[in-house]
């Protein structure tokens with residue numbers, strides 16, 4: 001079992017990572033004082049992981065709200081239904097919400113917790129690889145039709161219990177999606193971690209529990225050190241958005257859930273790496289990187305039929321933009337990101353070059 005601590009200045013919380021981490025949750029809750037527990041999960045996770053969680057929490061008689069699976073969990077309608085469930089189940093300010101699921105459930109449940117009676121406590125029980133990223137750091141929220149995660153709040157969990165035995169049932173496309181954020185953490189924060197990934201991971205269907213434990217703890221470690229310095233994203237936290245300016249635009253332009261978050265972010269990172277070579281002096285063997293990620297099953301190009309004009313409009317709606325100017329995360333070196341303004345015409349020409357180079 002790996003354990004880490006997230007320190008946001010005003011709050012410290014533990015992250016337990018390992019097979020059967022969820023068996024520690026009952027004892028942890030036993031040390032807290034609370035009234036009711038509401039588990040928020042989705043319809044897939046309800047079948048696979050919920051019975052195991054309930055087995056560990058029997059004495060607390062939790063209530064359960066089940067959201068649709070995937071990005072639909074982050075709709076305004078599902079948010080409202082989850083609030084209704086919290087009210088109907090009589091949650092008060094001393095109640096606790098448990099997010100059992102991937103990033104979509106973590107974002108939804110965290111936002112419900114952030115806003116129910118102006119804020120109650122919540123605990124993250126992530127069940128996807130991607131959720132090594134989403135379960136720490138306190139970004140919670142839901143999507144707007146026009147752009148991703150536009151309605152949200154910073155709200156830190158009380159604790160994260162990351163049970164790696166849950167990962168065994170993940171479909172291959174979800175393994176791939178989560179791996180994109182693992183690669184992101186290596187690229188922005190830790191060159192030796194990135195090199196370890198590139199030389200050790202050649203088949204996403206064949207990762208051992210030991211390798212998962214290492215890579216997820218390393219990824220969370222990178223995120224934790226950035227969040228500790230800039231919880232509210234006034235500066236360097238934006239580095240965690242590497243690949244997301246285009247990634248989020250692809251997700252919104254295609255329609256939420258049509259492409260996984262990680263798949264879109266990987267395309268966004270390929271674009272950002274190419275742009276970093278011309279704009280930020282990055283020296284990097286992009287061909288070898290592209291060959292590696294394609295071998296792992298990632299697509300290296302923007303999906304057919306998605307036009308640059310629509311993507312550019314979405315990219316300008318990115319939360320990092322200020323006064324209409326897009327702020328873009330470049331890499332100067334592996335492990336050395338920077339956030340720079342980019343004007344619309346330059347962004348357009350970089351995007352057109354990226355599209356052309358893939359034809």
Ligand SMILES: NC(=O)c1ccc[n+]([C@@H]2O[C@H](COP(=O)([O-])OP(=O)(O)OC[C@H]3O[C@@H](n4cnc5c(N)ncnc54)[C@H](O)[C@@H]3O)[C@@H](O)[C@H]2O)c1
Nearest residue numbers: 044069070102103104105127128130133134139166169170
């Ligand atoms: N808050 C943050 O800091 C942060 C960071 C990264 C991503 N995100 C958000 O996270 C979301 C993506 O997260 P995700 O990829 O985990 O998606 P997800 O929660 O939609 O889960 C993906 C799919 O896997 C299923 N699933 C989950 N756990 C499973 C398991 N153990 N076995 C079988 N199936 C399982 C789900 O039902 C769903 O169909 C996006 O909305 C993204 O914007 C947030």
Ligand SMILES: O=C(O)C(=O)C[C@@H](O)[C@H](O)[C@H](O)COP(=O)(O)O
Nearest residue numbers: 133137139148149237240241244319
């Ligand atoms: O924690 C962060 O900060 C991140 O940017 C992590 C991202 O991987 C994640 O997708 C996050 O939800 C993006 O946030 P947003 O503010 O760009 O919506």
Ligand SMILES: [Zn+2]
Nearest residue numbers: 181244261265
């Ligand atoms: Zn992300």
